[in-house]
Amino acid sequence: MESLVPQEILDALTDVEMPRLVSAPSFDEQIEAGGFVVPVYRTGCVVVGSGAAGLRAAVELKRRCGAVTVVSQSAWGGTSACSGSDKQTLHTANSADQGDNFRKMARAIRSGGSMDEDTAYIEAVGSARAMASLQYLGLPLPQDTLGGTLRYKTDHDETGRATSCGPRTSRLMVKVLAQEAIRLGVPFFNHTTAVRILATDGNPDRRVAGVLAVRPKSRTDENPLGLVIYRCEALVLAAGGPGELYRDSVFPNGCFGSLGLALEAGIELVNLTESQFGIGTRREGFPWNLSGTYVQAMPHIYSVDRDGREHHFLADYYRTTQELASNIFRKGYQWPFHSTRMLDFGSSLVDLAIHHEGELGRRVFMDFNRNPLPVSGDQPFSLKRLDVDVSTYLGNAGAGQELPIDRLRHMNPLAIELYRRYKIDIAKEPLEFAVNNQHMNGGIAVDIWGRTNLEGIYSVGEAAGTHGVTRPGGAALNAGQVFGTRVAEHIGASGRAASPAAGDVDALAASAIEHVVSILKPDSPVRMDAVRLEVQARMSEKAGILCTQEEIANALEGARSLNDRIGESGIGFGRDGEAGRALQWHHMALVSEAVLTALDHYVENGGGSRGARAICDPDGEALPMARTGPLSNFRFRLEKESDKHQQIVVKYTGVTFVISTRENRHLDEDEKAFFERDWPAWLTGSIYDLQMTN
Incomplete structure (x- = not known):
């Protein structure tokens, strides 16, 4: 029997109209820094990115009376709002008819390896709350006549925990969260590109102080680049993955993500070897x-x-x-x-x-x-x-x-x-x-509350490197909702975003602007468009689904050479309005070298083929067969079981990349909560571990 769905229903689920933003607040302060007169906006927390994960963090923090502000390169223009598939998936815990429970779901989420066990459990147990709250906001997830959510099987999912609103599931998520953020009065600064994190000096006590951004609306004769400062005590990096890293990409145009920002700030990244193709x-x-x-x-x-x-x-x-x-x-x-x-x-x-x-x-x-x-x-x-x-x-x-x-x-x-x-x-x-x-499965290293190794900075969504080697389809949308909520809970409990940040940032702003100006060289022979072509060609041709140890090593040398040239000569561009984009290509060049550094380390140490790539090797143990015979050119190494139990960590010192490894965090499944024993930790807030310094 044919399924006859009226055209108006098809239209409503395909042409998802997004809400109109209210005007951004004014900048009531300005400073002189680095030869520029720069506007300053004070808030408690800045969320960089207006996708589903970032909006969840903003909404939940505002509900907790936080002074939160969203800064977005292009509101409703990222992967959440513009990407999808036939029936884009949200992966959440199912009902008992599928034999589900949170611990089984956590095992399934982390089954590909190189994923923290506690993170997987948090995503599983938090999924029910995430889905229910989205439904409360108006997300039209399909149900049967008895109120059960309709389900199906998706990638790396043998149980059937997937559900969908159709091809625009994540766009509908962005819509309902955006409507709630606007209703709550969350300020939005659209067409604003974060380019440099401001952090106080001194290790190990560095902490976030704000973020430098490029905002074309703020361009003046005294500020031709349109630089602005957001002073804050908490910063959530939620601008997605590095979509522009590959030429052969299904990301929407202009998706640069948050990883370059993080690298320049000395924030650790993990699992950069892991992507989806x-x-x-x-x-x-x-x-x-x-x-x-x-x-x-x-x-x-x-x-x-x-x-x-x-x-x-x-x-x-x-x-x-x-x-x-x-x-x-x-x-x-x-x-x-x-x-x-x-x-x-x-x-x-x-x-x-x-x-x-x-x-x-x-x-x-x-x-x-x-x-x-x-x-x-x-x-x-x-x-x-x-x-x-x-x-x-x-x-x-x-x-x-x-x-x-x-x-x-x-x-x-x-x-x-x-x-x-x-x-x-x-x-x-x-x-x-x-x-x-x-999709980038790796990204910024975070703990169970979404905290990075730089105090006051958090990461959620695709920017956060929480997924391991593989993940069930739709688990990323769920993870962004779960950790968006947890980040807001932690920031709210800390009190650091209860009111706009005080204190001056003149010296930090001057240093950040000095760095930005050192990269922006309009007459440099290293042109922005050439950087784009070189980065994307190298990553697609040498770090795609098939690669060899020699190709990766050569690609890494090429990436290092490009960053050396940028360091010496800066990036050339045309008009002042391209300054933000030039800085983003500087970030992409850094991210490319970081990915290739991790991949070279992995392969050189005997790493084999797994989710993202086949490591082709004439001495490899695995030989694909075709009807016409062995595919000898595609013989590949198998993954080592020991590699599933650890993650590769990358950190940029400002000069070079430092590589290390760490074991996955373990979850003791025999340890059970007990109400009377554990309730005081919730009442006193000690569950948030606020004394810990990352």
């Missing part, structure tokens, strides 16, 4: 992940060479039509590339094949008006000849339609509507796509 449409058109029903509809996938000839290339990899079609389907809930899924004719052979077609200069498409073509010598595609897990799923979904477009329309009409909004009608024309970078 998968199939999606690129940012040159409409960037979107092609997981879920896009591939579960089993479209025909083919490539086109420079002469316009079509190639049914997946037939060179899979032995039968059934095996080929079933693994296209499995990309729906095995969407991220994973090295071990290249073995035994698994679903990541699809990613490998698509990547290889790109290296051959071919463009890859999926056609929803054609079923997969047969493997040579085998029978044609048939819904009656599919692997059991695939046929069972399609049977339960009622997706027995003849063509992929009809199966997709039945299972998820929103998936078709979404591309139509961007002038792409996949019901009529093939869809071009590739393997792209999609």
